Amino acid sequence: MDSTRQLKIGRLIQKDLGELIQRQGLAAYxxxxxTVTAVRVSPDLGFAKVYVSVFPSNKAKDVKVKLDENAKDLRFELGQRVRHQLRIVPEIAFYIDDSLDYVERIDNLLK
Structure with a gap:
């Protein structure tokens, strides 16, 4: 169970990181x-798992590689945005959120 502080920091990171990724534009990916769908922050607030949804889903692996390559730059820019709210900017790890693909597959099976 995540604490209230973890949830607040997760929402803050989700909002700001989503804006940073959108600002880079479609050409970068x-x-x-x-889309940043969720952020889970560790109890010590030093690590964040960022779940991203990619459309079209066949480009998900390429996008994840590019996000992993740019993780340090994104963390630096995130730190510039949240420097007054957070003492430590957490390390960022990206994961692909494939829940929409799963829902679509279940719908097709039920038809």
Missing amino acids: DGAMV
Whole structure:
């Protein structure tokens, strides 16, 4: 169970990181639309798992590689945005959120 502080920091990181990724534009990710769906922060607030949804989903692996390559730059820019709210900017790890693909597959099976 996440504490209230973890949830607040997760929402803050989700909002700001989503804006940073959107600002980079579609060209940075080969025309794929990237959305930050959730952020889970560790209890010591030093690590954040960032879940991203990618459309179209066949470009998900390429987008994840690019996000992993740019993780340090994104963390630095995130630190510039949240420097007055957080003492330590957490390390960032990106994960692909494939829940929409799963829902679509279940719908197709039920038809």
